């Protein structure tokens with residue numbers, strides 16, 4: 003019996019995919035930078051089947067790559083060479099919503115938008131949201147500890163998770179779905195799963211916290227003379243508006259790319275160095291409150307060039323499109339090196355000026371497009387490489403020099419090399435830049451305890467050998 007035969011016994015013939023035409027979409031990531039061959043793709047339909055798949059792969063000694071919606075941006079959910087891809091897309095059961103507790107248990111393969119559709123009619127909402135909502139799964143969100151557009155109000159994914167059900171590498175199941183608000187019984191395994199990126203267990207179900215659904219919304223887009231002005235506006239709005247939910251920013255070159263790709267007109271006449279998009283949400287229309295606060299802030303803060311407000315649904319959506327279309331517009335222009343970092347607010351203005359220079363130092367022809375979540379100092383640094391021959395030819399793999407230069411700059415100003423996308427394969431070589439030897443040793447000990455034979459996502463988060471240059475070279479198509 004081959005491994006494929008064993009897997010067919012566990013999940014049924016139609017859920018073991020070996021035909022390259024059927025496996026292709028599971029083998030390349032959303033950015034098209036990371037891809038590899040899978041031995042096969044297996045799609046279990048229950049927790050028991052996930053356990054059976056892991057046991058069979060363990061016996062065969064074949065590594066497993068868990069995959070949800072395949073929208074991850076750090077190459078952690080696609081195979082490198084011959085792993086089994088375990089897709090969670092059939093684990094989509096949504097349990098009964100507990101409207102009193104504000105909780106629901108969902109299958110790990112449930113997308114964010116499916117969860118939103120289920121709970122919003124009940125007056126509840128999920129606290130994490132971002133542009134990939136139609137494909138990104140709750141299991142993927144927990145595995146990456148995703149952030150998104152509403153962290154300012156609700157925190158990241160870890161703050162939304164009450165309990166998880168997960169299958170460990172040996173096929174055993176840990177389940178904390180009936181977690182109580184107070185429960186200090188031993189180590190917090192649920193917390194450990196948040197951000198584990200498929201390296202410790204396969205998440206099969208998640209009990210999530212729900213918030214009151216705020217259906218009345220108001221959005222404003224501000225054009226500003228500088229990022230410092232944007233930060234001053236944010237601080238002033240935060241202290242005035244309890245309904246503030248999002249504070250997103252982008253720059254003139256990113257906006258120009260979005261307008262070119264989407265065909266949208268410029269939202270505000272002229273070109274401005276920085277743009278800040280803010281959204282308020284409440285049970286009563288927050289529009290007046292937002293306008294009043296913007297009026298006060300305009301008196302207080304220098305550098306506000308113009309403001310447009312979206313009061314109704316279509317105008318709010320149009321303003322959001324300028325921010326949310328950044329990722330797809332950049333991808334339409336080429337295959338970018340995507341670096342998600344966090345910078346202390348005190349260094350933000352300087353970092354935005356320095357980063358394109360840092361990139362040009364290693365790739366003179368590169369275009370650097372930066373946008374992100376202002377409240378958390380979270381910059382999405384997207385580098386579209388220059389023409390052939392300008393990228394260092396001696397680098398270990400394409401994108402290495404740019405990644406190295408940007409991440410070293412970020413660490414140098416006290417920032418984080420991964421704000422919300424995770425480490426994946428893309429940054430595992432740089433883990434030791436940001437974490438001490440003792441911290442990495444502790445992470446390795448945890449990995450070894452959960453997965454002693456290295457079955458789950460080898461090379462993700464922890465490189466095969468620690469340190470820049472010491473890890474495996476990700477397979478990068480480009």
Ligand SMILES: Cc1cc2nc3c(=O)[nH]c(=O)nc-3n(C[C@H](O)[C@H](O)[C@H](O)COP(=O)(O)OP(=O)(O)OC[C@H]3O[C@@H](n4cnc5c(N)ncnc54)[C@H](O)[C@@H]3O)c2cc1C
Pocket residue numbers: 032067068069070071072073074075077078079090110111131132133134137138139140141142143144145146147148149150151199200201203204205206329330422423426459462
């Ligand atoms: C347009 C766009 C916008 C985005 N915006 C944001 C944003 O604002 N904030 C943000 O944080 N991210 C953002 N992302 C990144 C991405 O959507 C998130 O990382 C998301 O959490 C990934 O979910 P997924 O289901 O697609 O996971 P995948 O891409 O399938 O997997 C991601 C990682 O999680 C692991 N994994 C997936 N499911 C499981 C499971 N059930 N058990 C164990 N491990 C698992 C995989 O092995 C991999 O390491 C964006 C992506 C796109 C394409």
